[in-house]
Amino acid sequence: MRQQKAGLLGFVGLLNGPQTMGRGWLFWGSFVVVVFLAYIAPTHLGIKPYKVNEFLVSGFLAASLSILWGYGGILSLGQAAFFGIGGYTFGVMGINLWDVTGNTHLAFLGGILVPTIFAAFIGAIMFFARLKGVYIAILMLVLSLLFETFMLQTADPDVYSIGKAMLGGSNGLRPASDIPSAAFGWGDAVAEFNGRRVGFYYFVLTLLIAVYLGLRCLLNSSFGYLLVAIREDPDRTATFGYDVRLIQLAVFCIAAALAGLAGSLDTARINRVDPELVFGVSANIMVVIWVAVGGRKDLTAAILGAITLEWMFLWLTTSGNPEYAQIVMGGILILVMLIAPEGIFIFLGNRLGRLYARSAALVSRQEGD
Amino acid sequence: MNLGTELFGFAFQYIDSIAFLILSAIGLSIIFGMMGVINMAHGELMMIGAYVTAYSIHNGVPVPIAILFAGIGAGIAGVIMERLIIRHFYKQLLSSLVVTWGISMVISQLFLVLFGPTMESLRTPFSTVRILIGGDIGFAILGPESFSALAGASGRLPPGVESFGIYRIIMFVMAVLLIAAIWALMRYTEFGGRARATMDNPKMANALGINTSRIYAYTFGLGSALAGIAGGMFALTASITPFFGAAYTAKAFITVVVGGSANFITGLIGSVLTLGAVQTIFTNMFSVYIGFVGMIAAAFLILLLMPTGISGFIERIKARSK
Numbered sequence: 187m188r189q190q191k192a193g194l195l196g197f198v199g200l201l202n203g204p205q206t207m208g209r210g211w212l213f214w215g216s217f218v219v220v221v222f223l224a225y226i227a228p229t230h231l232g233i234k235p236y237k238v239n240e241f242l243v244s245g246f247l248a249a250s251l252s253i254l255w256g257y258g259g260i261l262s263l264g265q266a267a268f269f270g271i272g273g274y275t276f277g278v279m280g281i282n283l284w285d286v287t288g289n290t291h292l293a294f295l296g297g298i299l300v301p302t303i304f305a306a307f308i309g310a311i312m313f314f315a316r317l318k319g320v321y322i323a324i325l326m327l328v329l330s331l332l333f334e335t336f337m338l339q340t341a342d343p344d345v346y347s348i349g350k351a352m353l354g355g356s357n358g359l360r361p362a363s364d365i366p367s368a369a370f371g372w373g374d375a376v377a378e379f380n381g382r383r384v385g386f387y388y389f390v391l392t393l394l395i396a397v398y399l400g401l402r403c404l405l406n407s408s409f410g411y412l413l414v415a416i417r418e419d420p421d422r423t424a425t426f427g428y429d430v431r432l433i434q435l436a437v438f439c440i441a442a443a444l445a446g447l448a449g450s451l452d453t454a455r456i457n458r459v460d461p462e463l464v465f466g467v468s469a470n471i472m473v474v475i476w477v478a479v480g481g482r483k484d485l486t487a488a489i490l491g492a493i494t495l496e497w498m499f500l501w502l503t504t505s506g507n508p509e510y511a512q513i514v515m516g517g518i519l520i521l522v523m524l525i526a527p528e529g530i531f532i533f534l535g536n537r538l539g540r541l542y543a544r545s546a547a548l549v550s551r552q553e554g555d
Numbered sequence: 556m557n558l559g560t561e562l563f564g565f566a567f568q569y570i571d572s573i574a575f576l577i578l579s580a581i582g583l584s585i586i587f588g589m590m591g592v593i594n595m596a597h598g599e600l601m602m603i604g605a606y607v608t609a610y611s612i613h614n615g616v617p618v619p620i621a622i623l624f625a626g627i628g629a630g631i632a633g634v635i636m637e638r639l640i641i642r643h644f645y646k647q648l649l650s651s652l653v654v655t656w657g658i659s660m661v662i663s664q665l666f667l668v669l670f671g672p673t674m675e676s677l678r679t680p681f682s683t684v685r686i687l688i689g690g691d692i693g694f695a696i697l698g699p700e701s702f703s704a705l706a707g708a709s710g711r712l713p714p715g716v717e718s719f720g721i722y723r724i725i726m727f728v729m730a731v732l733l734i735a736a737i738w739a740l741m742r743y744t745e746f747g748g749r750a751r752a753t754m755d756n757p758k759m760a761n762a763l764g765i766n767t768s769r770i771y772a773y774t775f776g777l778g779s780a781l782a783g784i785a786g787g788m789f790a791l792t793a794s795i796t797p798f799f800g801a802a803y804t805a806k807a808f809i810t811v812v813v814g815g816s817a818n819f820i821t822g823l824i825g826s827v828l829t830l831g832a833v834q835t836i837f838t839n840m841f842s843v844y845i846g847f848v849g850m851i852a853a854a855f856l857i858l859l860l861m862p863t864g865i866s867g868f869i870e871r872i873k874a875r876s877k
Binding site for chain 2: 255261263311315316317318319320321323324325327328329331332335336339467468471474475478509510512513515516517519520523524527
């Protein structure tokens with residue numbers, strides 16, 4: 187294993203490691219520019235927060251499938267199951283705890299922990315039984331649809347309510363007016379972020395950048411190396427003495443936690459949880475499309491894929507012919523899988539990197555002359 | 556209600572559930588067994604079959620021929636899909652899963668745009684002929700007149716009598732016939748021999764002069780045609796929408812996964828017998844939803860005990876006894 191430098195240098199080294207695309211000045215320079223532009227976008231570039239907030243939330247979900255499928259090699263067609271569980275947990279805890287605590291700390295904690303615990307349970311069964319990848323993919327999708335069917339038949343408030351929260355069947359969690367927005371702080375110093383306003387945009391953007399940088403460190407640590415090793419050859423990794431199943435379970439839980447976070451943020455954003463929107467087929471397939479089209483084997487590419495495709499989807503649904511939006515999305519998926527199977531952003535990144543390397547070589551040769 | 560009636564009702568539900576699972580899974584299981592590809596667009600092929608059937612019947616084609624057309628239509632769609640897209644993904648299991656899912660989304664949305672949200676429903680054939688069991692009647696098959704005479708003006712049957720439709724039994728017979736036909740095709744025809752060789756060892760088969768790529772295309776077409784036939788048969792009992800297939804695919808996936816890919820015929824039979832029983836028992840004891848949950852739990856359990864599915868388990872026992 188690579189020697190890690192200690193302290194701050196080690197942290198920078200992890201950020202910049204070989205498991206994530208984009209190293210060197212060109213990448214970090216444009217990263218700073220993009221982040222800067224993103225921060226001034228609502229005030230100076232005319233971007234409407236109520237539109238783009240959704241894209242940012244999708245970024246977490248894309249990151250979760252990217253580390254699971256792209257890095258870990260475990261495809262889940264039902265990643266939205268954890269998104270939905272997180273969303274419902276946040277909603278139920280938020281409704282019940284708002285009067286007591288006046289903030290959503292615990293609701294967010296629950297929205298992350300409950301999907302993680304559930305993933306630990308399901309994942310322990312699946313990985314320790316050494317289920318094949320195809321089976322895991324299908325079973326997760328079926329599980330997500332199972333949740334959808336269950337939630338759709340919870341219309342009876344006498345049976346299906348948790349404290350003040352009613353599951354509400356196809357209407358979604360009720361009373362919707364009591365589902366809190368994201369709120370942090372204590373007593374009088376509570377900062378509340380309305381999901382349609384710019385405050386929420388800054389909050390989610392900052393969180394996304396923090397999670398992105400954190401995941402880069404994780405993926406470039408020895409854990410990340412191990413993940414990729416298992417993806418490439420689980421048997422050989424096992425012969426080196428690693429417990430493959432345990433690592434797989436760990437990444438499955440981390441991915442579930444991220445999806446749960448995305449679900450909680452989404453509930454806080456629109457103050458609503460709708461079973462068909464969070465557990466349904468199209469919720470699940472969209473996550474797969476973002477990640478496959480953007481580039482599953484790189485975190486940056488996957489997140490960019492989610493944001494750009496969501497933007498495009500919104501543009502398609504609001505510009506005239508919404509019924510074609512899903513056809514276009516499916517068509518893009520098929521085309522990208524055929525032409526650039528590694529994903530658009532990884533393809534572009536590789537091209538750009540090669541171009542950069544070639545020009546750098548040219549420059550150094552000229553200097554040599 | 557006496558015990559005999561109850562048992563018969565149980566058996567009827569079991570048969571119904573088996574027929575449902577066989578029809579929805581048979582095409583999928585052939586493709587999975589032969590090529591290791593799980594075709595996520597399976598439900599959409601069924602939907603194409605349903606649309607072809609409905610269109611044909613509305614234009615005066617007799618029901619059996621309409622269902623045949625459904626098979627042909629879906630088969631052609633399947634071959635086109637295979638040649639254009641799926642053949643590029645044979646060595647990549649997970650990618651084939653994703654790409655077929657994309658295809659499924661495109662096809663269902665395309666049908667939504669082209670034909671609107673619903674199509675005029677079809678009448679179930681023989682819906683007026685019913686089997687009656689229990690009460691004072693014992694056992695009887697009644698046509699429309701005698702049925703309405705018995706039910707009277709209220710339309711309600713005498714206490715203790717249960718009634719079942721004939722079409723369900725036809726579906727079961729059809730399902731069994733399809734399995735038998737596929738078995739015969741694989742066992743006795745030249746195509747079957749080549750297909751089994753390809754499944755066993757594609758490289759060797761190719762070296763011996765079998766065009767494996769063509770075998771894959773035919774197999775995919777065959778699986779799609781079976782999906783189309785199933786869709787056509789289901790179209791006569793359900794409302795037809797562009798998302799028609801989704802209701803069947805989840806159960807079809809589970810059936811195929813539990814069956815495993817070692818031998819798709821024994822796998823399919825074993826799988827539907829177990830899952831059908833679980834579904835019938837749990838649905839009777841609790842609700843339809845719990846019946847579905849029970850099926851998934853059973854699938855989990857079976858995969859934990861037999862990671863290669865029921866057919867893999869059977870093959871291993873056979874190998875050991877030799």
